[in-house]
Amino acid sequence: MSVDTQQAPAGLTDEELATLDAHWRAANYLTVGQIYLLANPLLTEPLRPEHVKPRLLGHWGTSPGLNLVHTHLNRVVRDRGLDAVCVWGPGHGGPAVLANSWLEGSYTETYPDVTRDAAGMARLFRQFSFPGGVPSHVAPETPGSIHEGGELGYSLSHAYGAALDNPGLLVTCVIGDGEAETGPLAASWHSNKFLDPVHDGAVLPVLHLNGYKIANPTVSARIPETELDELLRGYGHDPIHVTGDDPPAVHRAMAAAMDTALDRIAVIQRAAREEGSTDRPRWPVIVLRTPKGWTGPAEVDGVPVEGTWRAHQVPLPAVRDNPEHLRQLEQWMRFYRPGELFDEDGAPRADVLACVPHGHRRLGATPHANGGLLLRELPLPPLERHAVTVDEPGASMHEPTRVLGDMLADVMAATADRRDFRLMGPDETASNRLQAVYTASGKAWQADVLDVDEHLDPHGRVMEILSEHTCQGWLEGYLLTGRHGLFSCYEAFAHIVDSMVNQHIKWLRTTRRLSWRAPVASLNYLLTSHVWRQDHNGFSHQDPGFVDHVLNKSPEVVRVYLPPDANTLLSVADHALRSRDYVNVIVAGKQPCYDWLSMEEAKVHCARGAGVWQWAGTEDGTREPDVVLACAGDVPTQEVLAAAQLLRRHLPDLAVRVVNVVDIARLLPAGEHPHGMSDFEYDGLFTTDRPVIFAYHGYPWLIHRLAYRRTGHPHLHVRGYKEIGTTTTPFDMVVRNDLDRYRLVMDVIDRVPGLAVRAAAVRQRMEDVRQRHQVWIREHGADLPEVADWAWEG
Template sequence: MSDAHAPAAPGTGRSAAPGPLDAAELRTLDAHWRAANYLSVGQIYLMANPLLEAPLRPEHIKPRLLGHWGTSPGLNLVHTHLNRVVKARELDALCIWGPGHGGPAVVANSWLDGTYAETYPDVTRDGEGMARLFRQFSFPGGIPSHVAPETPGSIHEGGELGYSLTHAYGAAFDNPGLLVACVVGDGEAETGPLAASWHATKFLDPVHDGAVLPILHLNGYKIANPTVLARLPEEELDSLLRGYGHEPVHVTGDDPTAVHQALAAAFDRCLDRISDIQRRARSDGRTDRPRWPMIVLRTPKGWTGPHEVDGKPVENTWRSHQVPLAGVRDHPGHLRQLEEWLRSYRPEELFDAQGRPTADVLACVPEGPRRLGATPHANGGLLLRDLPVPPLERYAVEVDKRGTVLHEPTRVLGGLLSGIMAATAERRDFRVVGPDETASNRLEALYDVTGKAWQAEVLDTDEHLAHDGRVMEVLSEHLCQGWLEGYLLTGRHGLFSSYEAFAHIVDSMVNQHIKWLRTARRLPWRRPIASLNYLLTSHVWRQDHNGFSHQDPGFVDHILNKSPEVVRVYLPPDANTLLSVADHALRSRDYVNVIVAGKQPSFDWLSLDEARAHCARGAGAWEWAGTEDGSREPDVVLGCAGDVPTQETLAAADLLRRHLPELAVRVVNVVDMARLLPAGDHPHGMTDAEYDALFTRDKPVIFAYHGYPWLIHRLGYRRAGHPNLHVRGYKEEGTTTTPFDMVVRNDLDRYRLVMDVIDRVPGLGVRAVALRQAMADVRTRHHSWIREHGTDLPEVADWTWSG
């Protein structure tokens, strides 16, 4: 067993060990660290006898041992020293725990600082509460083993690695008084998103933003392998981090006294440097990009745990990653070794007879909201203010005659976003992020109000770069996602604009955010935060110029697989419906909203008032587009969702009106995709009665959909009319071609839709054979025309709504 728990030298004078801590500070910091380590081990192993008032027996041990010990002592060390500087310097601080599987450590520290008992009053800060704390960890009906939403002081779920540092910067943006410490695990540091995150210093404004202090914790191992950065010589690692633009301060060792002194000195040096950077920027007007400090902390994995188990080395090896001593209930030797391990922390010095932490343990703990477990920045809804969205009337387009005037919907939306940027100029709590596509996506009106955040070199040929910009562009979807998540979780608002096909890059990240929101909604102490809003544009049907590589509408499918209480998907068909949807999404709380809208010119169908009413319904019949007279059910329903499918559907309805005027056609447009689900499956879902009234129970439904057609079948497969549902959508047919050829290639064009109607309305196939043949002939002529002229057929290119 390690002797790593020996207390510092007694007394109140200066310690003999070099460093900033006197003997009393060294003693109390070490006491806090030992207490946190003891509590971490107890959570993994114990379900009774928390203070070891009796010898350990098998029944005191959990039947299933779950959790991660290896990273916990390092996290406890960092937490202890953060307590010291936060208290001494009266800092407002937040910590992001990258090795989130070290959940025992973060839970232990929030219990020590009192926030856990304040959040969960039954888990009191005494022996009885300690017993509950231990039993609930990784136990049925308890809490997860990771740093989860249930953990006070956390905004970061560490189950999936790679995102801690981008979350930290997101939290720091527009938070000038906040220090965001971020522990980066060395396994996590091997991921692509984390590697890109080191560049976030090029976007951090020392005037208007807070500071991020990365703490790269090198304990040498992942689950079963060494880590790359830990095996680099210090000189090579130092050069790498300096090349990223950081100023590393190295702390290395396995002697507690020396490490305490060195880490305290490192924190003091880094925080002094941060204060100097901010002073020079805020008071002296310095605009050169600073080299921000960071800490590189090398300590043994599983430090203070068992040296060996069954003759094999454990401490400072990968074997300490999870549970160093397995089968404790059934292995007397392991049970004895566990008791020795726990007693080596000398709990009788750390907790009084009632199990309460002693004065030495709590000496370094800050008070009130400065405690890391109590910071309001980790419960962003406490700080959130309503977003001042200007009246939509300022930006709406006039619709005097439907389907005759074209606007670029996202350009219209850009005006609204610019208005929000202007309205939040003083309070600075709204940002737009995207991977180098803001202007490409027609949102450049934002630049009338703010520039693009940028701290690196600026050339004369550059445009719209600004130190204090609130538009953020970097060609990493991971960074955009992480920045925005950190920003939202700490109480602000924002929008992520992306090409539709490349939203998939953050599939896994949005999974974790959705899970976080779903869990947080069940915790009454977590206040609602602003929704994560995606604008997916440059979409599949207007990526004919970039070609097949840029065509993929499947992000919607991915999102609609997730928790129905959290996810929302909107496909506005024109500019005014986009404004209405965006207004709703930007004001909403605790959702992930996906809005798919085009940036290319498209027809205006609805006035603003009509758009608002239609969006409130989520799906509805457009009586002006159909040929129903109200005396009978329609012969066929033309359904549509998405801007291009809507245009093709209305063009098909126009053809049917002219060539088959006796046919009763109903046109149904869907804005809110969740409306197609049953009411019991999603809060926005329709009852069977509502669905049947809109789509009928037995009439053919030809549905033109923006994405993969099977999604519509999945959403409606239990409806009575599903056997009559025929869906056209994207079927992986794409290339560099004309806009109309894209829909022809995927059988979503107006002529194909008319043919579908003829094929599926009973008796119509015989009566309308000539019309069907004419529709097929146009498609054939189309193929020849585009190959000769390079443009679409005149009757397509020049078409307008004539209803």
């Protein structure tokens, strides 16, 4: 056992030690009960097989250590009057956090039927990992949680996100030694270089080393302590060690470690806030070493369990069928002396609750873990302030994301005092043309600054680190604690957080069914530097599939928008930033593109989600169209309009309808997505029997998947990205993937009855241009003049 003794606070009194140990034992007892028991919660009669669940699910191994941390957090929160949140990183510690919530009363306040008595304890036990009950992980259903423990790697970035712009908040983060091996966790140790001790709260990591994962030893627990210390110090932390298996000694060491860490944090914050210190602080980290499955069965069936990987899940797996296992379970639970912990009615005794804080300071009751309670409306500027003037479609060009950047700069300025909006991105803010935000806020940075650096600011709210995982984790923690934000990313590399967005979508879907969870600001993605304009990078940066991934998820949560110009991007972004409990994915280009709609037209079109652009087609209202040209995305929209212009010139008698889709979920049936169209709407827009040539930003099969049940689906032909990419000219990218205007005209001729013969010469002319294009770019290194200089002619 060890703890740093430099300026160590006074130790625990014997009375304090006794109350902390009572709370810890009570939490351990409740944890075991949740894993095993259906009935007889207080062991008022000998344990029988029928008292035990038929399927034993859950995880014991990490729980005693989590209970220890929770117990000692209670003490310091109560004694110091702190506002605190704890992020429980070990994915398999659900029963421990539920046990502590029940003890402190926050669980009963949230779920009144789970009372703090024997009947409520029985319900607590029965519901755990049971049909109709609660999950085995720390989940949205758990009071005080902002972190789903089912997937490892994100706890520390979530913790830092919660601390940003929360100067009075302590965020403790328990990191499992298995979780510490993941790449996202390794990167997130660098978050302390972005934490502003003036405006942000503090993060206290607790690295919980119990030696094993599911079946193997953990790296952090097996390397020499000096090597681990060097690693943590290299990350900018000062480690404080607590090691042992003797409960009284560990309690004393843990109390001293907590006090030492919080005293150091107070010194750091006082130096920055009152004394003007600008030195980057070295924040404390607690390294807690306790046996896996501590206080559980030492040996089962002749093999060691406590302190080994065998304690990970259910140490006694055959309690209903094996009398010896049943005997060991009863002995194990009685070891905690439940009669000392709970009264005759099953309520926790006073000694057990002596360390527990009151009211909103309880970890399960803090409003910071139910961030919608703290959320304020975002002060968004009027869209007209940043709208581009569009007198005629296609008469001007702008870089859409640059226009959006001006709007975001206004949002940054409007939230300068309240500090509840952040922009996250992996070193791409300026690359994505959003650099106007630097006029309102610099880039958060606590490390060294050189004369050549620009826009670095220790108090900045633009967050850039070359780790998509960390950006996503920061933003999730920020949103779930009641703030707003936007994640800007190169389109191809949004896939890096595929699994993270899965978890967040699941979190939001679950919280929508929990009346006590207040809605939070949506998770908003801006995906730019997209597949069609990767002039500097080529094939490695060309992947539009994040949209496919997201649209597989819960339809009540996910939204995907493909605005075709600057004003539609402003309208979509305004909607997304105002929304709650969604994951909004916005795909927009940063390169100059034509302005098609005025601001008023853009608002109406975006609200509609999909609509006819009458000015672009050749319908006269007297007959149905011969063909529908549909588009979604900025580059596909330009190619469709160029194709419509070619058709007007070469086949003037053809009735062409142009449909633009902004909200991609509109293609789904109304019963499958809240934004979906009825069959009546869809058929009216796309017809039931006319060819539809659909130019889509991403992989073509997504459109087929969304529309396969529509009556007109046999007539739907989709062009999009076919995984053919390289570093080449902008137009060559669309030619290589058969999305170009000439190919679209050929598709019309091939699919409109009677045109194959009548328009054979036109088709040949289109093919000739495609061939000439191939020769031209190889000689000149630029697109054909008629393409490069093309402009819309209405």
